[in-house]
Amino acid sequence: MIFFPPASLLSWLAQSYGDAPLLLTPWVLLFDFGDPTASVPVVRTSQILANADFVGLAFSSQAASLESLDNSTIQLMDAATGEQFFNDPLKTTNLCAPGSNTSTCYPRLIEGNTAIVATLTPNAAFTQTDVMVGYQGFLIRGFN
């Protein structure tokens, strides 16, 4: 469950987009890490469409066994600005639980045509396969 009331989001978007009519489309940025090798970082990039901004709300993860990704850390970065999402890489389970949308405390507005870079660093005990992390939110297209 994502606790972001749609009316609150619309009110919040008005701070950035004013009275412009908005087309909002639910969206997920997927980071497919495949079958990571223990102790070898995996970097994946997800491109945001050129004609839409993205608001990120929550993260979720999955792996083949639906088990948690405790034995790994993750960091995300806005490739356009170099801004990191966390002060230091988070244990993946501190960011998201498998099969469970994990809200961030506040929505993050990311401009269109940038890319989000995710770095998953498995530790020596990591054995998960088919690892994916999703960044859920919605696309915004504004019209003047």
Place this chain on the structure above:
Amino acid sequence: MQNSFDFLEIDRVLALLKPGRRLRIKPYSYPFNFATIGAGLTVQATRVIDANCDFLWCATTIAPQNLAHIYGVQIQDSGTGEFYLPSSIPFLFLGGWLSFSDSGGNSIGLGFPRLIPANSNLLASVTDLTGAGAADGQLALHGVRVYEYD
């Protein structure tokens, strides 16, 4: 992690705490990596809040999640000496779960967010509550960065 209040409440709280200031707010997290804990012992980890913005602490998680009940947690502001919690309390009283399984869960947020000034030096103490030792892990404070503009 699960928010316990509408995110616009963060805007309203910060408007009251910082009246008249233009603010920019972004989600952010501060992790504390702690080492393996010996039987009945405590380990410590530090983290400095970024110098260019305050941090509004809203929620807390710990990993490994399936061991959340065996960790006691205390956080102290090393600069002021202030303890954030009444004592070393079991983690589940700080970030209990809305739903929980061995593979994960949704941690609830704080009852009220806490504003931590920029450049604060936080010291997290994590205690083994089992008396048998506990695995290494990571405590994470989640919230928002608060940038102020004139």
